[in-house]
Amino acid sequence: MIKVFRPFWSYDVKKTEVWLSDMAKKGYLLVGLNRWTRCFFFRQGKSKLITYRIGYDKMHGSSLSRSLLDEGWIKVLQSGKWYVISNEKHLEQIKTSSVREGIIKRNRTIMYIFSGILIYLTGIAISNLTIISFSLFQDVSVEIVESPLWILTYSLLGFAIAIYVLSIYSVFKINKTNKYLISEKNNKLQSVNHIEGRLSKEKEKQLKLSGQMVVKRKYGWMYSPDRLEKWLETMEEHGYNLYRVSRTGTAFYFIIDSPRRVSYCADYQNISDESYFDMHRDAGWKSAFISYSSLQRWTIWSREFSEGEERPQIYSDKSHHLKHARRVVITYTILFLPLMIIYILNIGLFIEGMFNNGTSRLSLLNTVMFLFCIFVFGSFTVRTWLYYMRLRKRYDFHL
Structure with missing residues (x-):
C-alpha cells in the first residue's frame, strides 16, 4: 500500500484521471481517497489498462446507473460526494461515462469564493499603493513608524501574499478546467445542423467580398438581452439570416437571403446540463450560440415560424x-x-x-x-x- 499526496488534484480532474490511469499501468491500483488530507491510496498489483472517471454528486450505495453498468463501468471508491469509477475497455470503445455537472458547479462556487478574496485583497493593495504613490509625487513628508509587533506584521503580510497567490492560481486553474469541461460538454450539445452547415474560412471570405455576408458586432448585449432578441428578429425580417456567432459572442455573421420569421431568446443559466438543451431542442429550438465562459453561461436560441403562427417563446410563463x-x-x-x-x-x-x-x-x-x-x-x-x-x-x- 502506498500513499500519494496531491493537494490540488480536484482543480484538474482530467489530469488526475490520466495520472490514475498511468499509475494503473505501473501496477498501482487505486483503492482509497481521503478528501481532507488530499491523499490517494494504491495497492501494488499487476499492470492494467484502466480508464478512470471522477465525479462529484450524491451517490447512495455502491450501485451505478444501468447505462454505466452496461458500458462496463464499476465503482472504485467514494469519499463524501466525490466518487471514482473505472472501466477496462479501450477508451475508443466507451460511449457513456459519468456527467461533469457536479464538478463544474462545485468548481464555480470555489472560484467565486477565491475571486471575492482576490478582489478584496486587490482593493486593499490598490488603496495602499495609491496612498503611497500619491505621497511620493506630492510635496508631503512621509513618516514611517516601525511596528512594535514587527514579527506579527510581517507574518500577516506573508500570509496575505500566500493567500493572494493561492487565489490567483485557484481562479485561473479552475477557470481553465471548467472551460475544458464545458467545451467537452458543448461539443456534444452544439446543434448538428449548425456544425454540418459550417462554411470554410475561404468560403466565408468570398461571401464577405461579394457582399453576401455581413458581420455586425454587438458588445455588452448580455446586459440588455431583450434588445438583442429584437435586433436579431428585425435583421431576419430584412433578409439578414443569422449564420453563426463568434466564440466570444460579440460578432454576428449574417448571410443575405430571403426574409424569415424567426424568434430569438437569449437565455442565462447558472449551470445547464444535457437535459436543458434536449428539452429545448425537442421543442424545435436551435442553439445559435453557447458561451464558453464560466461566469456568463449564455445561450442564444432560435426558432423559425410561419406567418400567421404565434411567435414561439421559451418562457411562456411570466x-x-x-x-x-x-x-x-x-x-x-x-x-x-x-x-x-x-x-x-x-x-x-x-x-x-x-x-x-x-x-x-x-x-x-x-x-x-x-x-x-x-x-x-x-x-x-x-x-x-x-x-x-x-x-x-x-x-x-x-x-
Whole structure:
C-alpha cells in the first residue's frame, strides 16, 4: 500500500484521471481517497489498462446507473460526494461515462469564493499603493513608524501574499478546467445542423467580398438581452439570416437571403446540463450560440415560424421570465458593485488629497481613470436593471 499526496488534484480532474490511469499501468491500483488530507491510496498489483472517471454528486450505495453498468463501468471508491469509477475497455470503445455537472458547479462556487478574496485583497493593495504613490509625487513628508509587533506584521503580510497567490492560481486553474469541461460538454450539445452547415474560412471570405455576408458586432448585449432578441428578429425580417456567432459572442455573421420569421431568446443559466438543451431542442429550438465562459453561461436560441403562427417563446410563463431577469440583475450587480465601491473610495482619497495638497497631473489622471471605470461598470449594472424594469412593464406584473 502506498500513499500519494496531491493537494490540488480536484482543480484538474482530467489530469488526475490520466495520472490514475498511468499509475494503473505501473501496477498501482487505486483503492482509497481521503478528501481532507488530499491523499490517494494504491495497492501494488499487476499492470492494467484502466480508464478512470471522477465525479462529484450524491451517490447512495455502491450501485451505478444501468447505462454505466452496461458500458462496463464499476465503482472504485467514494469519499463524501466525490466518487471514482473505472472501466477496462479501450477508451475508443466507451460511449457513456459519468456527467461533469457536479464538478463544474462545485468548481464555480470555489472560484467565486477565491475571486471575492482576490478582489478584496486587490482593493486593499490598490488603496495602499495609491496612498503611497500619491505621497511620493506630492510635496508631503512621509513618516514611517516601525511596528512594535514587527514579527506579527510581517507574518500577516506573508500570509496575505500566500493567500493572494493561492487565489490567483485557484481562479485561473479552475477557470481553465471548467472551460475544458464545458467545451467537452458543448461539443456534444452544439446543434448538428449548425456544425454540418459550417462554411470554410475561404468560403466565408468570398461571401464577405461579394457582399453576401455581413458581420455586425454587438458588445455588452448580455446586459440588455431583450434588445438583442429584437435586433436579431428585425435583421431576419430584412433578409439578414443569422449564420453563426463568434466564440466570444460579440460578432454576428449574417448571410443575405430571403426574409424569415424567426424568434430569438437569449437565455442565462447558472449551470445547464444535457437535459436543458434536449428539452429545448425537442421543442424545435436551435442553439445559435453557447458561451464558453464560466461566469456568463449564455445561450442564444432560435426558432423559425410561419406567418400567421404565434411567435414561439421559451418562457411562456411570466413569473419564470421575470425570475430569469432577476437572476441576470443579481448576478451582474454582485459582480460589478464591489468594483465600483473600490473605485469610489479611491476617488475620495484623491479628491481629499487635492483639496489638502493641490492638484497634480497624476492625481487628475487617476481620478479620470477611476471615473471612467465607474461609468463603464455602472452602465452595465444600470442596463441590467432597465432590462428587468422593461420586462415588468411589458407583463404589467407587480410583485
